[in-house]
Amino acid sequence: MGKILYLECNSGISGDMTVGALLDLGADKQAFTKALQSLGVDGYHLHFGRTRKCGLDAYDFDVHLENEGHGQKRDHDNDHDLDYSQDQSHDQSHDHEHNHDYSHDHDHDHGHSHDHDHNHDHSHSHDHPQVHRNLQDIYAIIDRLDSNSRVKAMAKRMFDIVAEAESKAHGIPVEEVHFHEVGAIDSIVDIIGVAVCVDSLGVDEIVVSPLSEGYGSIRCQHGVIPVPVPATANIVSAHGLKLRLTDNEGEMVTPTGAAIAAALGTRTNLPSSFQILKTGLGAGKKDFKQANVLRAMLLLEEEEGAGENMWVLEANIDDCSGESFGFAMESLLEAGAADVWYTPVFMKKNRPAYMLSLICREEEISRMEDILFIQTTTIGVRRYPLARTILNRKKRKVMTEFGEAEVKICTYKDRTFCYPEFESVRSICRQNGLDYQTVYSIIRMEAEK
Numbered sequence: 001m002g003k004i005l006y007l008e009c010n011s012g013i014s015g016d017m018t019v020g021a022l023l024d025l026g027a028d029k030q031a032f033t034k035a036l037q038s039l040g041v042d043g044y045h046l047h048f049g050r051t052r053k054c055g056l057d058a059y060d061f062d063v064h065l066e067n068e069g070h071g072q073k074r075d076h077d078n079d080h081d082l083d084y085s086q087d088q089s090h091d092q093s094h095d096h097e098h099n100h101d102y103s104h105d106h107d108h109d110h111g112h113s114h115d116h117d118h119n120h121d122h123s124h125s126h127d128h129p130q131v132h133r134n135l136q137d138i139y140a141i142i143d144r145l146d147s148n149s150r151v152k153a154m155a156k157r158m159f160d161i162v163a164e165a166e167s168k169a170h171g172i173p174v175e176e177v178h179f180h181e182v183g184a185i186d187s188i189v190d191i192i193g194v195a196v197c198v199d200s201l202g203v204d205e206i207v208v209s210p211l212s213e214g215y216g217s218i219r220c221q222h223g224v225i226p227v228p229v230p231a232t233a234n235i236v237s238a239h240g241l242k243l244r245l246t247d248n249e250g251e252m253v254t255p256t257g258a259a260i261a262a263a264l265g266t267r268t269n270l271p272s273s274f275q276i277l278k279t280g281l282g283a284g285k286k287d288f289k290q291a292n293v294l295r296a297m298l299l300l301e302e303e304e305g306a307g308e309n310m311w312v313l314e315a316n317i318d319d320c321s322g323e324s325f326g327f328a329m330e331s332l333l334e335a336g337a338a339d340v341w342y343t344p345v346f347m348k349k350n351r352p353a354y355m356l357s358l359i360c361r362e363e364e365i366s367r368m369e370d371i372l373f374i375q376t377t378t379i380g381v382r383r384y385p386l387a388r389t390i391l392n393r394k395k396r397k398v399m400t401e402f403g404e405a406e407v408k409i410c411t412y413k414d415r416t417f418c419y420p421e422f423e424s425v426r427s428i429c430r431q432n433g434l435d436y437q438t439v440y441s442i443i444r445m446e447a448e449k
Contacts, residue, residue: 002204002392003277006270008295009211009261011284012252015190018260019197020061020282021296023048027197035196036189038146042066044185051283054291058283063189132178135163141188147196154195154263161235161259162187169230187256194260201298208265210242214252231255235262240363248288268362269309275300301392310338310359310386313368315378316345318353325354328375335371336364359386395421398446402428402439407447418447
């Protein structure tokens with residue numbers, strides 16, 4: 001049974017909301033703070049607390065920046081315009097991030113200890129507030145991270161997505177996108193925090209719901225920009241995220257939040273049957289008519305065959321060589337197609353041809369069409385949705401008298417099926433001069449033991 005992280009973005013998504021939701025879900029807070037300390041970045045302290053949104057108890061995570069004055073809070077994800085600071089003097093109804101509206105007071109006197117719901121990690125700044133960092137500078141910071149390669153790759157991926165969106169919004173190359181010092185600290189903490197928290201939860205897959213967004217505009221230093229802001233809109237468009245507009249005024253999806261959604265999602269739909277293991281709520285800072293929270297749920301997929309919505313792509317081709325067909329199939333499978341096959345057909349003018357068919361997930365359609373149009377001679381591709389049921393499966397290695405072999409273990413209700421992997425069977429056959437059926441049976445018996 002696979003463990004799934006589900007992010008329910010009915011009130012949008014931002015970096016601090018995501019960190020809060022994951023910590024509330026049970027992510028390792030100590031690993032989170034230790035990872036941040038290893039970066040060598042200062043100028044901030046962290047806030048971990050609780051607050052209420054429409055009566056719901058939620059985790060309140062915040063980053064307080066030292067160079068903005070003692071005890072002063074800052075709006076998060078200042079990444080609409082990464083190369084300049086946001087104007088802080090505008091009407092608070094148009095704050096860049098979710099306004100700080102707490103249900104309790106926060107004491108920022110550093111001279112005494114805080115209770116367990118108001119812990120602060122302190123790191124005093126020695127940086128000049130006008131320092132700017134480009135993407136390579138951010139990479140260098142991430143490389144200092146005391147964590148595994150998965151966390152580093154995840155964090156870099158999120159920063160890549162933000163930088164690409166900002167470069168398009170401002171019409172400049174990605175390498176010229178600069179993260180203002182203050183905004184960079186916010187983004188570094190949020191993005192690396194999300195990566196560390198997700199890794200500590202040990203989930204197999206991540207599902208992100210459609211993103212709910214508000215309407216209107218926000219004011220930045222260079223003027224008024226529409227909601228969703230250009231960087232967010234670019235991320236949604238480039239990565240096929242689903243956006244749902246609401247009647248809430250103001251921004252609900254920040255660029256960092258959109259980048260998190262784009263980088264983390266591994267499947268588009270929840271399984272047809274699952275258990276809810278735990279729920280976490282991360283609080284936003286604005287107040288809407290609905291609870292302004294990001295809900296994170298840890299789900300356990302049921303043992304029985306899981307339903308999954310897929311897409312079939314097809315093309316009838318009568319003027320393509322066998323070599324091209326073979327290479328196209330390899331390319332499609334390498335790109336993530338669940339299956340690819342050819343069917344002999346007759347086309348117009350009684351021409352013998354092949355129908356190329358493949359199955360993929362919705363978010364992979366564009367990538368599959370690119371391969372079809374580039375690697376074959378087709379000039380058109382048709383597609384339609386398909387529902388399929390798949391058995392839960394795991395790969396395991398077993399030791400036989402001829403060496404190690406890999407098997408696929410599938411489960412359905414109370415039954416288990418063991419299928420030796422072809423590559424393992426072939427390797428043992430060639431190394432030992434044995435026939436396929438004998439080796440297959442030996443591996444299967446060892447797996448069933």
